[in-house]
Amino acid sequence: MNPSTPVSVLGAVVVAAVCFAIGGLNPATFVGRSQGVDVASVGSGNPGATNIGRALGRKWGIAVGVLDMLKGLVPTLVVLLTLGTWFALVAGAACVVGHIYSPYLHGRGGKGVATSLGAMLAVVPWAALAGLVAFLVALPFVKRLGDASVVATALLVVIGVVLAVRADDATERGVGVWLTLVSLLVLARHRRNILIWVTRLSG
Incomplete structure (x- = not known):
């Protein structure tokens, strides 16, 4: 269709x-x-x-x-x-x-x-599993679930952009754009966590 x-x-x-x-x-x-x-x-x-x-x-x-x-x-x-x-x-x-x-x-x-x-x-199960692995790896270091989610979601943004740019067909590009946008939306919901990180790094 x-x-x-x-x-x-x-x-x-x-x-x-x-x-x-x-x-x-x-x-x-x-x-x-x-x-x-x-x-x-x-x-x-x-x-x-x-x-x-x-x-x-x-x-x-x-x-x-x-x-x-x-x-x-x-x-x-x-x-x-x-x-x-x-x-x-x-x-x-x-x-x-x-x-x-x-x-x-x-x-x-x-x-x-x-x-x-x-x-x-x-x-896109392989990307979801990559994000899950990133979350589990980051959690012992950042200690907080929200912060580990930021790390994992940021990785998914990168994966989405790469997939959208390097895809060979329209459907795969669409999946890449979708993955990027959904991940950015979730990142936006964690803006407080990101702001705390930025404040710490700038301080």
């Missing part, structure tokens, strides 16, 4: 809307409420895995992280297998944007690390 046809555009809009709604579902909020905790009023107030882990313990943080990853992985993979790569790019991006700007939380949301990882595992 040609992505420029009206049917394709309509299909992309439907895919984006459905995946945005799925991405907006917030496991941290559900888990917090089930345990009598308002995640917005504890720790950083961020409705994500890291904050719920601080509030309720590591096992709950891991559980939320896995659920956040699955809501990026499953919809994107289903779309990839049924409609193809271009629609999967729309699906993955919509899941991430829905998580970050949840319509159920009045536009608030998490930082998008786990959800973007899930979407990337569906579309």
Whole structure:
């Protein structure tokens, strides 16, 4: 199917809307409420895995992280297998944007690390695994999950740019551009971590 046809555009809009709604579902909020905790009023107030882990313990943080990853992985993979790569790019991006700007939380949301990882595992698994390895390698040195996420996401930006520039076909270039933009969005959500780094280095 040609992505420029009206049917394709309509299909992309439907895919984006459905995946945005799925991405907006917030496991941290559900888990917090089930345990009598308002995640917005504890720790950083961020409705994500890291904050719920601080509030309720590591096992709950891991559980939320896995659920956040699955809501990026499953919809994107289903779309990839049924409609193809271009629609999967729309699906993955919509899941991430829905998580970050949840319509159920009045536009608030998490930082998008786990959800973007899930979407990337569906579309470009080798890059997602490279980012995961970078995260695990960086974590013992930087100590903080957010800082390790910055390192991993920065690597994914580089991979995306290289892929977009060196790709041999339009689909591969599209994947590279998508990987770059999604990673930049996640980096933007970590601007506080980046600002602290810059301040330390400049001081």
